[in-house]
Amino acid sequence: MAEYSLALKKREVTGKKLKALRAEGMIPSVVYGAGEPINTSSEYVASEKILLEAGYHSPIDLDIDGKKQLAIVKDVQLDPVTRKIVNVEFQAVSAEKAVEATTPIVIINFEASEASKIYHFAMTQALEEIDVKAKPADLPKELTVDASALKDLDDKIVLADIKLPAGVEFADKEMSAEQVVASLYDPAAEAAAREAEAEKPDTDAADVPSENGEKPAEEGEAKEGGEEKKAE
Secondary structure (H helix, E strand, O other), X not given: OOOEEEEEEEOOOOHHHHHXXXXXXXXXXXXXXXXXXXXXXXXXXXXXXXXXXXXXXXXXXXXXXXXXEEEEEEEEEEOXXXXXXXXXXXXXXXXXXXXXXXXXEEEEOHHHOHHHHOOOOEEEEOOOEEEEEEOHHHXXXXXXXXXXXXXXXXXXXXXXXOOOOOOOEEOOXXXXXXXXXXXXXXXXXXXXXXXXXXXOOOOOHHHOXXXXXXXXXXOOEEEEOOEEEEOO
């Protein structure tokens, strides 16, 4: 049995009529992978809570008009203005078959590292989630990586540093174990470099032609009769 469950109702309403359904506080959805796609809907508040907690990586026990179906979230569509959920796609899965799901990568204990405490380096995370493959019950909510050992500026976290739970593997087996997940940088050094660049004199100013196409007179030169002539 999955940790999360959600009650769905089959719906006949489609197309433009879905606007009225949403106005009633319902979210239209579709369940794929259980034969023909099933048009469904569910109560907004309860659905939003489950979707936020389960994400794209945790199985959900769907109750479709009394019929049980295990599924994972395939896609969630949001209104571009209100950011409210307007449609959900579920993918039916089997408890005994491995499925692919997107899982967040969470880096912990960086504040305890020498890189942070002593050298005051900062960390940037290049890879925030990754697709994994496992049976629904084995799908992890997140993958954690301990960053407490980071010290030097060249230190980094790579894919090989992620310890996968039993029964879980990366979906892309061709991905390099040296794929960078997170790296370090020195905020103070970068700020100093930006400041130095801002204070750098504009050495090209003297080479800018005047409106008549001539370069400005250099020191020790004077104009006479409309022509440049060195002062005697």
